[in-house]
Amino acid sequence: MGEGTAGAQVVAGFAVDLARHGDAPALHAGGRSVSYAELDRRVADARAALESLTAPDRRHLVQLRPEPTVEFVVAWLAALTGGHATLLSRDPALAAAYATSIEYDAGGWRPTGTLAPVLHPDLRLLLSTSGSTGSPKLVRLSAANLDANAAAIASYLGLREDDVALTTLPLDYCYGLSVLHSHLAAGASVLLDDRSVTEPGLWADARAHGVTSFAGVPYTFDLLGSTGWPQLPTLRQVTQAGGRMAPERVRALAAQGEAEGWELVVMYGQTEATARMAWLPPHLASTHPHAVGVAIPGGSFRLDPVEGAGPDVGELVYAGPNVMMGYAESPLDLARGADLDELRTGDLARISADGLVEIVGRRSRFAKLFGQRIDLDRVQTLLGLGGHDAGCAEASDAEQLVVAVPGEPDALVLAEVAATVSGDTGLPPHAIRVVPVADLPRLANGKLDQQALARLQPVPESGPGSPVQSLVRLYGRVLGRDVVGPQDSFVTLGGDSLSYVELSLRLEQRLGRLPSDWQRRTIADLALLDRTGDGADGAGGADGAARARRHRWFARVDTTIPLRALAIVMIVGSHTNLWVLVGGAHVLLAVAGANFARFHLTDEDSRERVRRVVRSAARIAVPSVVWIGAVHVATGMYPWRTVLLLNDVLGGADWSEPAWHFWFVEVVLLLALGAGLFASVPVVMALERRHRFGLAAALTALALVPRWWADLASYDGDVIHSSLFVAWLFAGGWAAAVARGVPQRAVAAGLLLLGAWDLTGDTRRDLIIAVGLLALVWLPTVPWPRVLVGATGTLASASLYIYLTHWQVYPRLEDHWPLGGLLASLAVGVLAWRVVERAQAASWAGLTDRIRPHYARHQLTRQEA
Missing domain, CATH: 3.40.50.12780 (ANL, N-terminal domain)
Known part of the structure; x- marks a missing residue:
């Protein structure tokens, strides 16, 4: 045969x-x-x-x-x-x-x-x-x-x-x-x-x-x-x-x-x-x-x-x-x-x-161009340290170095990649062919397909009016980043709870109802949902017109946004004696835990997770210390422990004013930093990846022990403002954010209600806390009057600054015009937020653009050493 x-x-x-x-x-x-x-x-x-x-x-x-x-x-x-x-x-x-x-x-x-x-x-x-x-x-x-x-x-x-x-x-x-x-x-x-x-x-x-x-x-x-x-x-x-x-x-x-x-x-x-x-x-x-x-x-x-x-x-x-x-x-x-x-x-x-x-390298992974021997692995490593998951190969015609960048990157990203490669290799710009691709070509075994890389040809860039480019500009403007590409997401760009509100509401206006995981989706993915094509408010045909009519009066917004807005209004209104609706700060602790889980527990290495948590904490701590310190210098009303946000750690066990004015900021920082460092331990990271809800629920149950010990032991110190006794709220918010399905949500709700039961000794206050916590668990989004969306988003975004500044605003008005005290406090806080956010965005963008290339080269030098 x-x-x-x-x-x-x-x-x-x-x-x-x-x-x-x-x-x-x-x-x-x-x-x-x-x-x-x-x-x-x-x-x-x-x-x-x-x-x-x-x-x-x-x-x-x-x-x-x-x-x-x-x-x-x-x-x-x-x-x-x-x-x-x-x-x-x-x-x-x-x-x-x-x-x-x-x-x-x-x-x-x-x-x-x-x-x-x-x-x-x-x-x-x-x-x-x-x-x-x-x-x-x-x-x-x-x-x-x-x-x-x-x-x-x-x-x-x-x-x-x-x-x-x-x-x-x-x-x-x-x-x-x-x-x-x-x-x-x-x-x-x-x-x-x-x-x-x-x-x-x-x-x-x-x-x-x-x-x-x-x-x-x-x-x-x-x-x-x-x-x-x-x-x-x-x-x-x-x-x-x-x-x-x-x-x-x-x-x-x-x-x-x-x-x-x-x-x-x-x-x-x-x-x-x-x-x-x-x-x-x-x-x-x-x-x-x-x-x-x-x-x-x-x-x-x-x-x-x-x-x-x-x-x-x-x-x-x-x-x-x-x-x-x-x-x-x-x-x-x-x-x-x-x-x-x-x-x-x-x-x-x-x-x-x-x-x-x-x-340490591949002998055959070299390209010889313009008389130079280019180590392709070194180029890929350098780009990786700069945040670009690129693939490199010598072009089929042996006249250019091909660099493939996945995720439909925009012109700014492609230019940055080209400049990095040119600066590292010494090749002239015309010898570098940077090609955007949806995904890096891979063989069946998962390795990069070198021959496919070598055959890649340049493709036309997306136009400045495309949905992708429109969203790229929106992300860059809200997050204060000069370099944003379609492959980026809210999470990879370092977004946090302070920028989440504004961006989510702007996206809802543009795209309609957002997917629940929008913050993890790439800009290119979200652009597929864009009903306008150019960023304007349009109907987009018969289907778009019908959708516009259905959602004319109400928008679906993330539940944490109205919770934050309502809570800060309740807090300030109660302080001005306009009403007595207390408990909002405790709901905000659970919201903080939920946002921690959504924005900081991403799949990355432990060092990046620590950097992300520290960067987010700094956005709270720095303006807080600056403001409280300025008030201390001007009036002397706050002790140094309060200025440094250490009153909860070093102060007494009893509530006293004005030392405890900023208890909420201190508790949020302590819990976020503690949880961030804990969740960055490799063993914990591995456990969290596999048992996300189980870990969060266990931490909530563990954090409830001090809260109930204090109650059962008739502890006479302050319980409702101390991080040790309210940590269960933060952990419970974490559990609510990662809960999937009715059984897990029921467990999260049960743990939170167990903590809220007779927490403050004030039935109305405990009920307000319980309602807010249940909304966080069971309602990922809520219908909200469209006419109020802008104001709600502004108040939610500025809630930290309203909380910081209102102590110096409302006392001048509370006795003869409580409503004026509320309105003035909100206005001053919003103004402070606008000023600080614009200053931070400008300085952060400039700093990262200057540091990133040097940091990448430093890391590569350490690897080679």
């Missing part, structure tokens, strides 16, 4: 005598399980069927299309144990180029009518390399390669018969295929599935089958970070390879694993080494997150000098039984035997005194 010649049969041990594992499960797919005994029978039947189509002393070159099915695994093992060579690929052009002689589909084996090329007796598998998409270049692997790597992986991972792996990677990717092989070698089982890690159904099935491990590339963990970590009680091991993961992320995942009872195993490999070359023992992940570890069992490393790479850096060379036979670039190469006994990886590395390998 084919021209492939038979020879001495070397069979991969993991694929033979599968029945020795008996009735233990081998594969799970499609709602059923297949035991090893059944798998062995099915492989034998498929092998016999294949042999019936094979001429004596001949071998086939088999084409198999990888699928996460039992049928695929059976066909692959049948071809492997039958001594045939297999091309594992979905590409029919590649199969035609290499003259595959038989293929497998739903109907079983089917001859192609093509004679197989001459095949070396040791050849068993042909795989594309991660960088050869669209190229006929293949990696030639032998049975000995496959067997050695599977045994080594099973050994260093300590795989057991009761382990269950989940296929989270394609089976034509060497990493994904190695999961199957290593588990078969250990007599363990594999759950075959090709759903994305973002799909809840995948993890529901994983829980049902007791999955103990899954594999991921860096992109896998990016996806999990954005959608939430899966709940797998049986998980004991997570492996990572397929590209370098940031050391901070490695530490965070290792800490999460330690807290939850599973281990993170960082690995390193290439298709040319069958799959794996190095692994990092889990106990070293936290202390050596930069390293890829030590050589796998049976392998070894050495460094070869590379000119200009540094005294302790060289090209990493690997030797071991899993090193490929060599490359194939045509069918003639399939007859060749092993060309290599070691593998030049192309990676630049250093090896520490204790034998740990650290990859």
